[in-house]
Amino acid sequence: MRFEAPTSLNAAIELLENEAGVVRILAGGTDVLVQLRSGQVEPDLIVDIKRIEAMQTITEEDGGFRIGAAVCGAELGGHAGVCKLWPGVVEAVELIGSTQVQGRATMVGNLCNASPAADSVPAMVAAGATARVTGPEGSRDIPVEKIATGPGQTSLGRAELVESVYLPARGVHSSDAYLRFIPRTEMDIAVVGAGISIEMDGNGICTHARVALGAVGPRVMLVEDAATALIGTSIDEAALEALAQAASSAATPIDDKRGTVDFRIKVAGVLARRAAIIAVQRSRVD
Amino acid sequence: MxxxxxxxxxxxxxxxxxxxxxxxxxxAKFGADLSAPGMLVGRFLRSPHAHARIRSIDTSKAAALPGVKAVVTGDSFDITKVSSGNHDTLANVMARDKALYEGHAVAAIAAISVSIARKALKLIEVDYEVLPHVTDVDEAMAADAPLLHENMFTANLTPKPTKPSNIANFYEFGHGDIEAGFAKADVIIERSFKTAATHQGYIEPHACLANMTQDGQGELWCCTQGHFMVRNVCADLMGMEISKLRVTASEIGGGFGGKTTVFIDPVALMLSKLAGKPVKIVMSREEVFKASGPTSSTSMRIKIGATNDGRLTACEGEFNYQGGAYADSPVQFGAMSAFACYDLEHVKTVGYDVAANRPKNVAYRAPGAPMAAFAVESVMAEMADRLGLDQLEFRLKNAATEGTRSSYGPTYNSVGLTETIKAAQSHDHYSAPLGANQGRGIASGFWFNFxxxxxxxxxxxxxxxxxxxxxxxxxxxxxxxxxxxxxxxxxxxxxxxxxxxxxxxxxxxxxxxxxxxxxxxxxxxxxxxxxxxxxxxxxxxxxxxxxxxxxxxxxxxxxxxxxxxxxxxxxxxxxxxxxxxxxxxxxxxxxxxxxxSGAGVSFGTHMVDVEVDPDTGYVKILRYTVVQDAGKAVHPAYVEGQYQGGAVQGIGWALNEEYIYGEDGRLQNAGFLDYRMPVASDLPMIDTVIVEVPNPGHPYGVRGVGETSIVPPMAAIANAVSQAAGVRMTELPMSPPRVLKAMDDAKGG
Structure with a gap:
């Protein structure tokens, strides 16, 4: 097994391009190291991207923020600008692991690990975030929901990596929220996750909404019917009920060690409703 | 007091x-902290099947790999020289003709590095004939269940069974005339219960360092609750004289009963003997879950009769405990302790110890008692409600005292159950108000002590x-x-x-x-x-x-x-x-x-408040108070620690911990991510009250305090959740999907 820690993006791409065997990209390493230790994977090459300076930074861009692939949860949580603009994304990232893990784990790593239960992903999808994918052919920006194609599977080409994620600018009366259900209070993995982003007009009517669910299908899903249930309403009780029903209807979970089909379907609606209420409250604070 | x-x-x-x-x-030096010059790494190959006949094991390729210094299989041990009482232990340490559960050790190697050890394990070829398996206790007791042991005939049954089964033992306890007792009852409640298997969950995995010398002497450093036991068992399995093996116990990162047997130690000694070098073995967490001792899953039926004024007239219980591959369940203790809190004229319990394709059972804190108490104290709570009596008054009215003939035989001398109930009554927790979706549960519990x-x-x-x-x-x-x-x-x-x-x-x-x-x-x-x-x-x-x-x-x-x-x-x-x-x-x-002799029995009474989320079934523990008789608390801080620790393990057992098996008989949650023990933020501060009713069998009045505290929690929490959810919970764990379904079913029905 070879371990490389390039200091430029081009060098990283070149390493990926020239390796024919099994490759793992290491940012925080909180997934890769677990896979290594359990014998799940025996990579021929590990490319550590933490030494690439651009990947370590959060940059303001067109009123939004570009977050480098190696930015850890603790840094993101400590960034006042991101916390103010996208509190739901930050709270989702901060749910990953423990305080110690927060010092390593990255949002982009969470995205590329392609777990349907990844906490930060529904929040990013709801936020309309885009991922900048870079490879030998150059860079392209794609919606984050296009990264994962199934559990552990991504749309990335073999020499491609996600360089950064962009969280866009947003209007005045807007906010977001993420909730997950776990049977404990921390150190657990989502049984259901719900991310919601809303924008209200001056009269308190929802003009824009995105709703994403985690752990209720093979990948995080954007639920358009759930967003439709909110748009054009004041997000009153009837809208919340319609939202919950749309979320539950969209859920296609499985029975497994973490929860049952019936439970996940019902709780998808419960969490979507609760997250919407929080997002509305936050949109008023501004 | x-x-x-x-x-x-x-x-x-x-x-x-x-x-x-x-x-x-x-x-502090724990099991994995010691090293020796020239030390080798020991690693296990384990069965991927829940039940399989081992047709053959070919270790030749592994043995030929450079860096591999020894290979051990079941044949490395001479069972003819091992005392019959240790045959199951030996077969569990290293499978012989059959692998009886997923994770059962089938071979082990010692190598100069971890990576060589891993490679060598992949070179071992095992020819398995996969057999039908059974993991559920009720299914294992069925007449057509896959049979684990062709020579298992239920002991203590009359007439003696003519056909083998998975039921290893039958037990019966009690006194009086149970039917006459029920005839006197105004109210009779009968219910069935199930509980999932749980693991002791100690933080430190099993670890040891073995060093056998060419003159047949041995040293072993290991993490254990009893190094004299380890010495005697290992000496027997190795065919050594007891005095030639010196065992030192490391500091221990938790045991809770799970470190009262051997798993890796005899194999490390055998590898060391064959390699002529020290061998260290450290289990992974996955191995701990799959191949060290959980406690039983159970299926139970309880029937209690009482008069309208709250006097128990008869108590009956049937306890079926799944004891793992060799039927080592603590059902005997379950059947003995189930009704030990009460002064009963008519009582009868029966217990069945059942083999299934799961890891060999090992003791877990008050072995067998917590499950039985969950069932009994759930029905006791329901009875008090039915009779319109206060929970503590109802228990006090029936509490065992000095001179009571216990449900398992002996007559109690000085005991402290009534004192714990009275202390609970006067505790401000008992009269504190409850909010919406909240419930309060009470349960008492007993443990023998030794x-x-x-x-x-x-x-x-x-x-x-x-x-x-x-x-x-x-x-x-x-x-x-x-x-x-x-x-x-x-x-x-x-x-x-x-x-x-x-x-x-x-x-x-x-x-x-x-x-x-x-x-x-x-x-x-x-x-x-x-x-x-x-x-x-x-x-x-x-x-x-x-x-x-x-x-x-x-x-x-x-x-x-x-x-x-x-x-x-x-x-x-x-x-x-x-x-x-x-x-x-x-x-x-x-x-x-x-x-x-003269270890005084110990009683405890627990109180817990919970809140149930009506939309998700999530249970939050709001407040918890343990009252227990210590006889005399020698170091009160550590007595309180034992009370708190037992309550916390009970909270995990009650709410989320369980061994989850797939259709293939393989354990699906062999890690702390999905075997959901409580984390610190799940818990309130556990309040404690030390009651001291001296044990006449000790010069200072000391009673054991380590185990009683895990007996009442599951019942107390089930009673609280049942009250908050508005539906009686009869199955553990009370995980959110199960609680939500029970609430939805109750609304629908």
Whole structure:
């Protein structure tokens, strides 16, 4: 097994391009190291991207923020600008692991690990975030929901990596929220996750909404019917009920060690409703 | 609360523990912390199948890999020389003709590195004939269930069964006429319950370092609750004389009963013997879950009858415990303890010990009692509600007291159940208001406690300090308690006493640290060893004064002339006599060897408040109070710790912990991510109340306190959740999907 820690993006791409065997990209390493230790994977090459300076930074861009692939949860949580603009994304990232893990784990790593239960992903999808994918052919920006194609599977080409994620600018009366259900209070993995982003007009009517669910299908899903249930309403009780029903209807979970089909379907609606209420409250604070 | 005339000086105080600094600074040496020159790494190959016949094992390719120094399979051990009582242990340590559960060890290798060891394991070829499997207790008891052992005929059944089954043992306890008792009842409640298997969940995985030399002598360093047990079992499995194997117990990162047997130790010794080098084995967490001891999953039926005024007329219970591959369930203790809290005229319990394709069961804190208490105390709570009686009053009315004939046979002497119930009644927790979606649960519980074989030494040093040597590994602060009892008996400062756990060559046989026995038994032995030392010191003083030994006495930590006739001498202090030892006959020591009896039973009563999320079934523990009889709390802080720890493990068992098996009979959650033990933020501060009703069987009144605290929690929590959710919960764990479904079903029905 070879371990490389390039200091430029081009060098990283070149390493990926020239390796024919099994490759793992290491940012925080909180997934890769677990896979290594359990014998799940025996990579021929590990490319550590933490030494690439651009990947370590959060940059303001067109009123939004570009977050480098190696930015850890603790840094993101400590960034006042991101916390103010996208509190739901930050709270989702901060749910990953423990305080110690927060010092390593990255949002982009969470995205590329392609777990349907990844906490930060529904929040990013709801936020309309885009991922900048870079490879030998150059860079392209794609919606984050296009990264994962199934559990552990991504749309990335073999020499491609996600360089950064962009969280866009947003209007005045807007906010977001993420909730997950776990049977404990921390150190657990989502049984259901719900991310919601809303924008209200001056009269308190929802003009824009995105709703994403985690752990209720093979990948995080954007639920358009759930967003439709909110748009054009004041997000009153009837809208919340319609939202919950749309979320539950969209859920296609499985029975497994973490929860049952019936439970996940019902709780998808419960969490979507609760997250919407929080997002509305936050949109008023501004 | 109980009273004791004696005025204690050291016992009952809360000094620092002698092992504290090493532990908080990371310097304490646990099982995996020792290394030896030339040490090899030992690793296991384990069965991927729940049930399979092993047609053949070909280890030749693995053995030929450079860096591999030894390979062990079941055939490496000569079973014909192993005592029959250890045959199951041997077969569990290394499978012989069949693999009986996923994770069952089938081979092991010793290599010079982890990576070579991993490669070598992949080169071992095992030819399995996969067999049908069974993991559920009720299914395993069915007539057409896959059979684990062709030679398993249920013991204690009359007539003796003619066909083999998965039911290894039948037990029956009780007295009176159960039908006559139910005939007198105004209300009868009968319910069935199920509980999932849980693991002890100790943080430290099993680890050992074995070193066999060419002259047939061996040393073993391991993490265990009983190194004398490890020595005897390993010597038997290895065909060694007991005295040629020296076992040292490391510090222990939790055991809770799960480290009262051997898994890796005999294999490490065999690998070391074959390789001629030291071998270290450390289990992974996955191995701990798959191949070390969980406790039983159960299926139970309880029937209780009572009069309208709240007197129990009859109690009946049937307990089916799944005991793993070799049917080692603690169902006997479950059936014995189920109704032990109550004064009953008519009581009957039966228990079935059932084999299934799961890991061999090992003891888990009050083995067998928590599940039985969950079932019994759930029906007790329902009965109190049905009769319109206060939960604690109902229990008080039926509580066992001194002179009660217990449900398992013996008549109690002094016991403290009513005292714990009364303390709960007067606790402000009991009258605190509850909010919406909240419930309060009450349950009482019982544990036997144990004494057993114990040998200790006490050496008086020339500066007046004392070294104390015991053979019972310290799993809960017992070294501090030993120091306090010796300080009390000798009348010297606690800080002048240092207690260690000696290796197996230094003392006579000591039973395992289990059955809440250590503070009771090793403490009892040490009090006697201190008396032995004091008698010798009296004789030394008599010698110095040149008066008869009978003419001196021990008083206020000094030796004094027994009376005016003995002569006029200044009292000699402990330190003075110690300083003069070399002139008066040499070193001064005290010893005691005993098979201790008189361990007093211990009762507890728990109260818990919960809130249930009506939309998700999530249960939050709001407040928890443990009331338990300690007899005499030697070190109250560690007694409180035992109360809190038992309650916390019970909370995990009640809410989320469970062994989850797939259709393929494989364990799906062999890790702490999906085997959901509570984390600190899940828990409120656990309040404790120490009740002290002295145990007549101990000079200071001490009762074991380590186990009773895990008996009531699941019942107390189930009663609280049932109240908050508005539906009776009869299955553990009460995980959110199960609670939500029960609430939805109740609304629909």
């Amino acid at each position: 109980g009273k004791q005339d004696r005025d204690f000086k050291a016992v009952g105080t809360r000094p620092l523990r002698p092992d504290g600094v090493e532990k908080v600074t990371g310097r 004494g057993g074989q114990t040998a200790v030494s006490l050496n008086v040093q020339e500066d007046g300090t004392v070294n104390v040597t015991v053979g019972t590994p310290d799993i809960g602060g017992s070294r501090a308690s030993m120091g306090l009892m010796v300080a009390e008996e000798l009348g010297i400062e606690y800080d002048n006493i240092r207690c260690i756990i000696a290796d197996t060559s230094s003392l006579g046989y000591n039973d395992v640290t289990d059955g809440s026995r250590t503070t009771f038994s090793s403490g009892l032995a040490l009090i006697n060893a201190a008396k032995d030392a004091k008698a010798k010191m009296c004789a030394r003083a008599a010698r110095i004064w040149d008066i008869p030994a009978e003419a001196v006495e021990w008083k206020d930590g000094c030796v004094q002339p027994a009376g005016a006739n003995a002569g006029e001498f200044e009292p000699m202090s402990f330190a003075e006599i110690a300083a003069n030892a070399d002139n008066t006959g040499g070193p001064i020591a005290g010893h005691h060897e005993i098979n201790a």
